[in-house]
Amino acid sequence: MKRYARLIAVVACALFAFVFMGAEKAGKAAKPKGEPIRAKIGVISIITGAGASYGEAITNGFKLALGEVNAKGDVHIDLKIEDSTGKAEQALSAAQKLINSEQVVAILGPTLSTEMKVVGPEANASGVPIMGTSNTAQGITQIGKFVFRNSMPETQAIPASIGKAVKKYNLKKVALLYGNDDVFTKSGFDTMKEVSEKLKLKILTIEEFQKGQADYKAQLTKIASLKPDAVFCSALYNEGGVILAQARKMGLKVPFVGGNGFNSPKVIEIAKGAAEGLIVATPWFGDRNDPKVKAFVAKYEKAYGKKPDQFAAQAYDAFHIMANALKAAGTADRAKLRDALAATKDFQGVLGKFSFDAERDVVMAPNVLIVKGGKFTIFN
Amino acid sequence: MFLEQLINGVTLGSIYAIVALGYTLVFGVLDIINMAHGEIFMFGAFVGLLVVSKAGAPLPVAFLGAVVVTAAMGLLLERLALRPLRGRPGASHLASLISTIGVSILLENLAHKLFGAGNHLFETPFAEISFKVGPVTVYLVQVVILFISLLLMGGLALWLSRSRAGKALRATAENLETAGLLGVDTNRMITATVVIASAMGGVAGVLVGMAFNYINNQIGLSMGLKGLAIIIFGGMGSVYGAMAGGLILGLSETFVVAYGSSGYRDAIAFVAIILILLVRPQGLFGQAPAEARR
Amino acid sequence: MEWLNPYHLQVASFMLINAILGVSIYVTLSTGQLSLGNAGFMGIGAYTAALLSTQHQVPIPVGILAGSVLAGAAGILVGIPSLRLSGVYLAIATLGFGEVLRAVLINWESLTGGAVGIAAIPQMGRVVLAWAGDRGFSPGSLGLQSNQFISLTVFLILLLCTVLSVAFFLRLSRSRVGRAYAAIRLDESAAASAGIPVTYYKVLAFSQGALLSGLAGALFAHSTSFVSPADFTYHRAVEILVFAVFGGSEHILGPVFGAAFLTVVPEALRSISDYRYILYGLLLVLMMVFRPQGVIDPALLRRFRRSGGGVPA
Numbered sequence: 001m002k003r004y005a006r007l008i009a010v011v012a013c014a015l016f017a018f019v020f021m022g023a024e025k026a027g028k029a030a031k032p033k034g035e036p037i038r039a040k041i042g043v044i045s046i047i048t049g050a051g052a053s054y055g056e057a058i059t060n061g062f063k064l065a066l067g068e069v070n071a072k073g074d075v076h077i078d079l080k081i082e083d084s085t086g087k088a089e090q091a092l093s094a095a096q097k098l099i100n101s102e103q104v105v106a107i108l109g110p111t112l113s114t115e116m117k118v119v120g121p122e123a124n125a126s127g128v129p130i131m132g133t134s135n136t137a138q139g140i141t142q143i144g145k146f147v148f149r150n151s152m153p154e155t156q157a158i159p160a161s162i163g164k165a166v167k168k169y170n171l172k173k174v175a176l177l178y179g180n181d182d183v184f185t186k187s188g189f190d191t192m193k194e195v196s197e198k199l200k201l202k203i204l205t206i207e208e209f210q211k212g213q214a215d216y217k218a219q220l221t222k223i224a225s226l227k228p229d230a231v232f233c234s235a236l237y238n239e240g241g242v243i244l245a246q247a248r249k250m251g252l253k254v255p256f257v258g259g260n261g262f263n264s265p266k267v268i269e270i271a272k273g274a275a276e277g278l279i280v281a282t283p284w285f286g287d288r289n290d291p292k293v294k295a296f297v298a299k300y301e302k303a304y305g306k307k308p309d310q311f312a313a314q315a316y317d318a319f320h321i322m323a324n325a326l327k328a329a330g331t332a333d334r335a336k337l338r339d340a341l342a343a344t345k346d347f348q349g350v351l352g353k354f355s356f357d358a359e360r361d362v363v364m365a366p367n368v369l370i371v372k373g374g375k376f377t378i379f380n
Numbered sequence: 381m382f383l384e385q386l387i388n389g390v391t392l393g394s395i396y397a398i399v400a401l402g403y404t405l406v407f408g409v410l411d412i413i414n415m416a417h418g419e420i421f422m423f424g425a426f427v428g429l430l431v432v433s434k435a436g437a438p439l440p441v442a443f444l445g446a447v448v449v450t451a452a453m454g455l456l457l458e459r460l461a462l463r464p465l466r467g468r469p470g471a472s473h474l475a476s477l478i479s480t481i482g483v484s485i486l487l488e489n490l491a492h493k494l495f496g497a498g499n500h501l502f503e504t505p506f507a508e509i510s511f512k513v514g515p516v517t518v519y520l521v522q523v524v525i526l527f528i529s530l531l532l533m534g535g536l537a538l539w540l541s542r543s544r545a546g547k548a549l550r551a552t553a554e555n556l557e558t559a560g561l562l563g564v565d566t567n568r569m570i571t572a573t574v575v576i577a578s579a580m581g582g583v584a585g586v587l588v589g590m591a592f593n594y595i596n597n598q599i600g601l602s603m604g605l606k607g608l609a610i611i612i613f614g615g616m617g618s619v620y621g622a623m624a625g626g627l628i629l630g631l632s633e634t635f636v637v638a639y640g641s642s643g644y645r646d647a648i649a650f651v652a653i654i655l656i657l658l659v660r661p662q663g664l665f666g667q668a669p670a671e672a673r674r
Numbered sequence: 675m676e677w678l679n680p681y682h683l684q685v686a687s688f689m690l691i692n693a694i695l696g697v698s699i700y701v702t703l704s705t706g707q708l709s710l711g712n713a714g715f716m717g718i719g720a721y722t723a724a725l726l727s728t729q730h731q732v733p734i735p736v737g738i739l740a741g742s743v744l745a746g747a748a749g750i751l752v753g754i755p756s757l758r759l760s761g762v763y764l765a766i767a768t769l770g771f772g773e774v775l776r777a778v779l780i781n782w783e784s785l786t787g788g789a790v791g792i793a794a795i796p797q798m799g800r801v802v803l804a805w806a807g808d809r810g811f812s813p814g815s816l817g818l819q820s821n822q823f824i825s826l827t828v829f830l831i832l833l834l835c836t837v838l839s840v841a842f843f844l845r846l847s848r849s850r851v852g853r854a855y856a857a858i859r860l861d862e863s864a865a866a867s868a869g870i871p872v873t874y875y876k877v878l879a880f881s882q883g884a885l886l887s888g889l890a891g892a893l894f895a896h897s898t899s900f901v902s903p904a905d906f907t908y909h910r911a912v913e914i915l916v917f918a919v920f921g922g923s924e925h926i927l928g929p930v931f932g933a934a935f936l937t938v939v940p941e942a943l944r945s946i947s948d949y950r951y952i953l954y955g956l957l958l959v960l961m962m963v964f965r966p967q968g969v970i971d972p973a974l975l976r977r978f979r980r981s982g983g984g985v986p987a
Contacts, residue, residue, distance in 0.1 A: 047947050048489060050598055053498030083947035088905065089688060092898060093941060096681035099821070117793045117900040125800060126680075126821040139793060181780050181903065186789040207637070210646055214592040214599060217388040218637035218645075225381040238499045242594045250384075251517070270499055270594065413762060464963045473762070474708070475966035478919045481912060482958025489951040605773075605908065612766050647777035650770035657767045658755055 036076040039332035041322065042098030044109035044119065049085035050211070053238060053266075054311050055111050058134060060304050061315030062108060064296075069323040077323065084110050091115035092122060099126050105332045106130065106341075108318060113137035113183045120147045129338040133318040134311055136260055137187040141360040146338055148360040150318045152283045154188040154234075157260050160366045161281030162195045162232065164379055165257050171230050173202040175223040177243070178234035180208040188234035188259035196232065204228050209239065216243050217250065224252045236261040237309070241270025248274035255279060264309035268374055279379055281366040283351040284310040287375055296350045317349035383516040385638045386631070391522045391591060393630020394529035398584040399603055400610035400622035401536065402577035408553035408617030409573045412473055415480040416457060418604025419487035420578045424450045424585025425595045426495050429502050432589075439504065439590075446582035454578025457483060458571050484600070491597040499596045502589030525587050532583060533623050536576075540619060549573060553617060602646075609649035613656050615666025624664060628652075678818065680825035687825070687897055689937045690832040691890050694839055696917040696929025698886035701843060703923055704852075705879040706859035708765040710911045711752060712887040714772030715745040717779060717906035719888025720895040724792040725785070727896070734796055738892040745888020746881045753880030757873060772911050779903040791902025798831055798896045799824030828897050835893060836930075839886060843926055855879060920961055922968030931970050 043062055046055030059081060066079050080102050082094035091110045098104045099122075107130040110119055116135045123130040124144030132140060132149035141147050165171060174196060178189035196203055204226045207219040220243070223231060233256055235243060240262045247256070248271075256278050258267075263282035268275045286297055286307060296316065300308040308316070324347065325340035326332070347354045355363040370379035399421055406414045427449045428442040435441075461479045509520040540546040551559040552569040560566045588603075589595050610629050614621025629649060636648050656663060695712060702709040719741035726732040726740055752771055756764055779786050786792070803813070803824055813823035846852045854875045857865040866872045895901045913936075921932020939957065943950035961969070 048492060048951060051497075052492060053496075056497060082944060083950075085951075088898060088900065088902075090940075093681070093684055093688065094944075096684040096825075097941075097944070100679050100681040114791060114900070114902050114904060117791065118898045121794075121797065121800075121899050122821075125824060137790065143794075181789050183790050183902065208645075213602075213645075214588065214594060215388075215392060218385060218634045221381055221384050221388065222638050238594075238596065242499060242592070245593060249519075266498065270501060461959050461963065465966055468966060472923075472966070474915075474919045474923065475962045478916055479959050479962035481916060482955045482960075482962065484955070485958065486952050486955030489949075489955065493948065493952070608766060609770070612763065616762075644777055644781065647774050650773045650777075653770045654767055654774070657759055657763055661759060661763055 036073050037326055037330070037332060038076045038078070039106075039326055040078045040080060040102055040104045042095075042102060042104035042107045043079060043081040044084050044091050044094045044098070044107060044111070044115070045081060046086045046111045047081070047083035049083075049087070051086040051111060054134065054236070055084075055086075057309055057311040058109070058111060058315040060300070061133075061308065061312035062319050064300055064303060064312075065316045065319035065323070069319065075323050075326050077326075080104060084112075084115055086112060086115075088112075088115050088118040091119050095119040095122055095130075099123065099128050104128070105326075105334055106322060106337055108133060108315070108322065110135075113140060113187070116140055116147075117143070120144065123147065127334050127338075129334060129341055131318055131322060131341070133314045137183050145342075145360070148341055148356060150321060150354060150362055151314050152260070152362050152364050152366060154184075154191045154259055156362070156364075157281040157283075157366045158188065158191045159195050159281075161257050161279050161368050162192065162199070164281075164368045165230060165255060165279050166199055166201070168379070169230065169255055171201060171255075173204050173229050175204050175226060175228040175231050176206045176233075177219060177223065177231060178206075178208060179211055179236070179239060181210045182236070184261065185234045185236060185259070188261070192232045192234055192257075192259070209235075209243075211239065213239065214242070216246050220247050220250055220252055223247075224250060228254060230255045230257060232257045234259040234261070237264040237266045237270070241267045241275070244271040244278060245274040260310070263369070263376075264311070265307045265376075266309060268371060268376075273374075275371045275374070278371040279368065280376075281368045282310055283364045283366055284313045285367045285369060285376060285378070286313070287377065290350075292348070293350050313350050317347075317351050317354065320349060321347055321354065381638065383514075385634050387516070387518060387522055389631035389634035390627065391525050391630070392634060393627035394526055394533075395584055395587050395591060395626075396603075396606055396610055396630050397623045397626025398529055398532060398580055398587070399607040400614065400626045401533070401619065402581045402584075403607045404611045404614070404617055404619060404622040405573050405577040405580075407611065409549065409556075409570055410462070410476070412462075412476040412480070413608065414457070414574070414577070415477060415604065416461075416483035416487060417480075417577065417581055417607065418600035418602075419484045419491070420450050420453050420457075420600075421581035421585045421588075421603055422491060422595070422597060422600035423453060423487065424582030425502070425589045425599065426491065426500075426585070426597075427582070428586035428589050429500055429595060433501075433503060439586075443583060443586050446586045447579045450582030450585070451575045451579040453487075454575040455571065457578070458574040462574070463567075463570075484604070488597060488600060491600075495597060497597065499594040502593050502595055504590045504593070521590050525591055528583070528587065532580065536580075537619060545572070606649050609653045611663070612653045613663055615663030618663065618665040621663050621665035678822045678826060680821050683822075683825035683829045685938065685941050687829050687832050689934045690829070690836040691894050691897070692914075692917060692933035692937050693836050693930045694886055694890040694893070695914045696921065696933040697839055697843055697926060698883045698890065699914050699918045700883075700923065700926055700929045701886065702879050702883040703918060704847070704859060705855045705876050706760075706862070707756070707876060707879065708761070708915075709756075709768045709880065709883060710765045710908075710915060711768035711771045712883065712914050713906045713908065713911035714768075714775040715748060715884040715887035716891035716894070716910070717772075717775055717901075717903070718748050719745040719891030720901045720905070721779065721786060721792070721891075722888075723892035724795045724895045724901050727796050728792060728794060734798060734801060734896055738889065738896065741892035741895075742885050742889040745891065746885030748888075749881035749884025750877055752884070753877040756880065757876060769908055769911055772906070773908055776903050776906055779906070786903075789903060791900060791904075792895075793900045795895050795899045795901065797824070797828070797899040798893075799827040802827045832893060832897070835889065839889070840926065840930060843882075847926060851875070851878070916958065918968075920958065920968055922970035922974075924967065924971050925975060927975070928968050928970040932968065935969070 045059045084091035113135040116132050120143040124146040129146050134151050136153045179185035258280045263280045329336040329340040345355045357363050368379045369376040402417050424446040428446045431437050431442040431445040465476050506520050510517050548564045610625035614625025698712050722741035722744045723737040726737040854870050917932035918929040922928025
């Protein structure tokens with residue numbers, strides 16, 4: 001042991017030295033009159049790795065809003081974007097960096113509910129307001145008073161879509177299909193099952209798939225052979241689009257009711273004609289006849305070459321909500337910003353009217369949409 | 381439904397078989413598992429996609445493009461990441477394994493940079509064509525995939541057993557030193573093996589695009605793992621083992637989902653390996669235990 | 675103490691957990707067995723600790739102990755059938771075990787919650803803070819903010835565990851057990867004919883490795899306060915292997931160094947997040963091509979010792 005004593009001492013010193021390389025001082029200057037409120041806001045998003053397509057849409061939404069907010073001049077936000085690669089540990093490290101090294105006043109993100117479950121408690125304990133724009137699992141804002149979200153949970157969206165579909169198509173027996181290895185799709189499925197049971201539908205079969213699967217023929221063939229009136233599918237759009245396409249190709253023509261994850265122009269892009277008749281409930285309706293929405297869609301398409309999906313829209317609104325709260329708070333102070341956020345009421349965004357409820361969760365009305373003629377339209 | 385699932389299983393299985401062949405060839409000759417094989421397969425799929433959709437060329441050109449690119453990648457892999465480790469003191473098999481892992485991480489992220497995240501549509505012109513055989517609907521795509529797979533597997537088996545180069549490759553796989561003594565240019569053989577294995581991965585990539593219509597930069601990982609399971613099951617270094625193993629895995633995955641619980645689909649591959657390793661470690665077609673236990 | 679940055683402490687904490695994992699694969703490797711099941715054993719340790727503390731209000735240290743022991747026991751169960759395998763076959767079988775375990779974690783929802791995972795696991799730092807607060811102590815008296823105190827506590831606990839683990843196995847390597855391991859690694863049949871109970875030692879090494887992985891898992895659960903099956907995929911198993919081979923698989927300090935270094939690299943490269951994994955992959959290839967025995971090998975250590983210590987080159 002003595003032989004290694006020196007080596008261990010050196011390694012330990014190196015470790016301590018690394019650890020004790022200091023934090024920057026937190027600068028909380030009061031805002032002089034006439035000057036915009038300056039604040040650093042952190043973003044945790046999936047930039048590389050398996051969920052990058054979703055992270056990209058979210059980050060784009062933030063950046064678009066950033067340009068608008070800074071141009072307006074009431075506040076000036078410095079956005080610090082960190083990559084979580086979709087792993088909870090990386091998200092935690094990113095959060096720690098943003099909170100302590102960058103001294104951000106608030107955090108937007110992270111993308112996945114699994115990441116938020118790790119990052120949320122830390123942000124809450126550090127007194128940093130954090131807002132999820134894409135977390136839809138249960139138990140998110142209950143983590144603590146600094147945790148917010150503006151993404152409509154599946155528990156609100158799914159009853160709306162299933163309810164309307166059952167009424168319109170007189171559904172009696174259904175098949176359920178979901179991704180069992182992802183928190184989002186699993187929570188969505190839990191809600192679908194609950195709603196189906198409540199509406200006294202006969203569940204013919206429950207099939208599962210895993211992320212990254214390219215081939216769903218086995219599950220779909222099994223479902224098709226049981227002849228359901230409809231298929232309820234909880235998936236993210238990458239898998240969802242493929243599932244739809246393969247289902248239609250093998251002759252499964254019954255209505256598909258999708259969870260939140262299906263609400264994306266990408267689904268129509270991936271599935272093409274197969275997407276006809278897809279029903280989703282969502283706060284985001286990109287073709288709404290509303291000037292705000294139209295302006296946002298046009299601007300986004302011009303900047304990024306594709307139409308914005310729900311992820312982008314929610315991120316965009318979230319940023320504006322954050323900026324408004326910052327303005328209301330009057331200064332870049334974490335506690336004040338938190339209070340201002342909690343007081344957000346009837347904010348008019350591209351998703352419609354938005355407020356936080358007492359638990360900082362979403363108060364929004366879902367639209368039920370159906371794909372007709374290659375576009376999402378209101379389902380009546 | 382049984383017949384349709386059977387066809388699903390066979391289509392899936394033949395693609396798995398081709399991927400597994402790539403692994404088994406390299407293992408047979410180099411005694412290492414090329415962890416970058418899955419990513420090379422993924423690149424093959426993307427090259428095929430680019431040829432078909434961006435260049436608008438017909439499908440055979442897609443195969444050609446994929447083969448050329450993946451063969452080149454195999455060449456680079458062998459020269460830069462594998463050869464420097466051969467015969468070096470201190471270089472265990474683990475070092476080569478880690479080297480290929482490094483390449484796979486690099487390729488996966490490079491693909492993300494080059495092609496973007498998310499699913500990309502792979503259009504086959506004859507995707508919709510199908511015909512009924514009795515009560516069953518068979519798609520032309522499935523027939524083409526099966527045909528190409530059989531052609532490839534048959535061609536490879538024939539080449540290995542009949543041609544001089546093929547025999548030299550088998551000799552190299554059997555015993556590197558002895559083959560060298562007998563006048564085989566082992567370095568060239570090894571390079572050729574890696575190139576051929578990679579090219580097969582490229583073909584499999586295009587086939588996957590045709591079969592499932594969507595590819596993304598993550599397909600290399602899961603396919604890679606399955607390929608590994610197959611060669612263990614079938615016997616590492618055995619060509620027939622890879623073919624049989626691929627087919628069996630494709631069928632069992634499909635039938636587990638069809639008649640059992642779809643939640644355990646991915647676990648099937650691993651349960652199979654564990655069982656086979658306990659019962660018959662050399663795999664179905666592998667050599668006798670004494671030599672197979674490396 | 676404004677220079678104490680929880681971000682650095684966080685990264686250092688992950689470095690320590692990874693170091694324990696690195697040692698866990700090293701222990702089995704020292705008998706010549708390549709086990710890639712450590713992600714699975716880590717999962718056992720993590721879920722045991724998580725379930726005990728969230729559903730049965732078991733105190734954290736007890737939960738961590740239980741998790742490690744359970745993982746160690748699982749190690750015996752996996753180690754015995756694995757005796758028939760060696761080399762790459764063993765590696766893949768153990769990898770398979772890890773994947774099967776993950777499938778169980780996902781599908782056995784009534785126990786594990788499935789993909790949703792287990793949240794609100796008591797976090798070591800916050801628990802200590804609350805406990806100290808109940809006794810009238812406040813971090814301010816040390817000149818620390820709450821989050822600095824929390825991160826520091828976690829780091830120190832992990833440091834203690836890591837140092838103890840490394841010290842234990844360093845000692846072991848020079849004991850009779852360690853010599854037996856080395857003999858088995860060099861030549862199993864020779865060791866057997868020399869009277870060494872090979873089976874016993876191989877299974878022992880397996881379970882020791884599993885126990886360490888379980889410990890790392892339990893500590894992980896109590897540092898991040900959330901676990902899900904996605905934390906224990908074969909990616910992690912491969913990652914642990916890379917720590918060991920990159921850092922040097924011939925000496926226990928190799929995986930420790932490998933874990934520390936490779937945990938820091940992605941963090942340090944955050945500024946180029948688009949490219950950092952491309953660089954990471956490249957780094958692995960280059961290291962293997964130019965120094966396949968890993969960074970730390972016995973020769974380097976001998977040189978270091980001979981030069982009388984001081985700062986290594």
